[in-house]
Amino acid sequence: MTITLRLKKQERESKIVCGNGVFEREFPRLIKSYPQAFVFTDENVDALYGDVIRSLAPDVPVYAMKAGEENKQPHTLIALLQKMAEAGLHRKACLFAVGGGVVGDIGGLAAALYMRGIDCVQVPTTLLSQVDSSVGGKTAVDLDCYKNVVGAFHQPTAVLVDGTFLRTLPRREIACGLGEIIKHGALNGELFDRLYQNKERLFDLSFLDEIVPLNIRHKANVVEADERETGLRKSLNLGHTTGHAVELVDGKLSHGEYVLVGMRYEMRLAKTRVPCDEEYLNRLDELILYVLEKGQMPSVKEGIAYAKLDKKNEENGTIVVTAPTKRGEYALLHLPFAEYESELLRLEEAFSC
Ligand SMILES: NC(=O)c1ccc[n+]([C@@H]2O[C@H](COP(=O)([O-])OP(=O)(O)OC[C@H]3O[C@@H](n4cnc5c(N)ncnc54)[C@H](O)[C@@H]3O)[C@@H](O)[C@H]2O)c1
Ligand SMILES: [Zn+2]
Numbered sequence: 001m002t003i004t005l006r007l008k009k010q011e012r013e014s015k016i017v018c019g020n021g022v023f024e025r026e027f028p029r030l031i032k033s034y035p036q037a038f039v040f041t042d043e044n045v046d047a048l049y050g051d052v053i054r055s056l057a058p059d060v061p062v063y064a065m066k067a068g069e070e071n072k073q074p075h076t077l078i079a080l081l082q083k084m085a086e087a088g089l090h091r092k093a094c095l096f097a098v099g100g101g102v103v104g105d106i107g108g109l110a111a112a113l114y115m116r117g118i119d120c121v122q123v124p125t126t127l128l129s130q131v132d133s134s135v136g137g138k139t140a141v142d143l144d145c146y147k148n149v150v151g152a153f154h155q156p157t158a159v160l161v162d163g164t165f166l167r168t169l170p171r172r173e174i175a176c177g178l179g180e181i182i183k184h185g186a187l188n189g190e191l192f193d194r195l196y197q198n199k200e201r202l203f204d205l206s207f208l209d210e211i212v213p214l215n216i217r218h219k220a221n222v223v224e225a226d227e228r229e230t231g232l233r234k235s236l237n238l239g240h241t242t243g244h245a246v247e248l249v250d251g252k253l254s255h256g257e258y259v260l261v262g263m264r265y266e267m268r269l270a271k272t273r274v275p276c277d278e279e280y281l282n283r284l285d286e287l288i289l290y291v292l293e294k295g296q297m298p299s300v301k302e303g304i305a306y307a308k309l310d311k312k313n314e315e316n317g318t319i320v321v322t323a324p325t326k327r328g329e330y331a332l333l334h335l336p337f338a339e340y341e342s343e344l345l346r347l348e349e350a351f352s353c
Helices: 022-032 043-056 074-086 101-116 127-133 163-168 171-187 189-197 205-225 232-237 240-250 255-271 278-288 303-307 337-352
Strands: 002-007 012-018 037-042 062-065 094-099 119-124 138-143 146-153 158-161 318-326 329-336
Touching: 002 205, 012 022, 012 205, 022 043, 022 094, 022 119, 022 158, 037 043, 037 074, 037 101, 043 062, 043 094, 062 074, 062 101, 074 101, 074 138, 094 101, 101 119, 101 127, 101 138, 101 146, 119 127, 127 171, 127 205, 158 205, 163 205, 171 189, 171 205, 171 232, 171 255, 171 278, 189 205, 189 278, 205 232, 232 240, 232 318, 240 255, 240 303, 240 318, 255 278, 255 318, 255 329, 255 337, 278 318, 303 337, 318 337, 329 337
Parallel strands: 012 158, 037 062, 037 094, 094 119, 119 158
Antiparallel strands: 002 012, 138 146, 318 329
């Protein structure tokens, strides 16, 4: 299945090709369509798929970074750019980023910077990168502890989404991707129904094959409507304000699981402030608990201070929360810090009862 992402302002298209076996079929074909190519990956993916990559693209240089968010730093970006220069890449070359969101974000940024921009093809190998980070053209590295502060918009010319990569992915990384998938479900009624009807199958690779393209279509629609994140794209922050703040201080769960923790708090904030469909929110909560076990509700107390520093906050000391309200609907809640803090502490007590 091919999903086309049309970017009107840039007069560009991004082809997202999904399906099992897509990598083996499309990767050599795309490599051949460029005069020069370069593969960027990480050491874990290289250990698992390096042989396949090299057999499909025998003469293409491969550079593998040390895996992990802690290496999503300028020094890795510079090392990659140096390898690209040493390989003699010119402006008509293409960088293939084969890996999770870390590889995709650094690879995309290197492609945006190298000779003021070369083509990039994303090959996402984690569930999160397949349904989220490889689509939309946001690229970045962290600067010490400041996440994603050095970045650029650079749309990939193609994205190859192959479900067979997920066979080697640890369960926690699947849970991570499911966090973003359930977030999409909270924004898209049809997707929600599909997830809720199949809640027992969330971790089945055959079910993920069915729903990954629906998630990509949802994200692509949002990106098409709002390329530069000025409006609708903010809906994708659902669960993230509280979730990310807890993630910063707790750090035991995966990012997607913290998004689910955030959603559990934020839907409860919505209930007492805006019209909500209580029955639907109960079903959404039930769905979340198929991924997030009840015992995995970390404390929000220390995270609240970080939520106050969120770059999406308003200047008047108000925090903005994108909260689910009804099937396929969300609300932007504008809460003064003090109110946000006291409500979260109250909810935490209720969770621990
Ligand atoms: N650009 C965007 O729009 C956007 C959106 C969401 C997240 N992100 C970024 O994405 C990053 C997180 O991405 P992630 O969750 O994919 O993390 P990741 O890239 O660190 O991958 C997670 C782990 O899985 C390993 N791995 C990758 N593919 C594998 C496979 N097929 N089998 C076994 N192991 C595999 C990796 O080596 C790594 O250890 C963060 O840096 C985040 O900021 C970007
Ligand atoms: Zn996220």
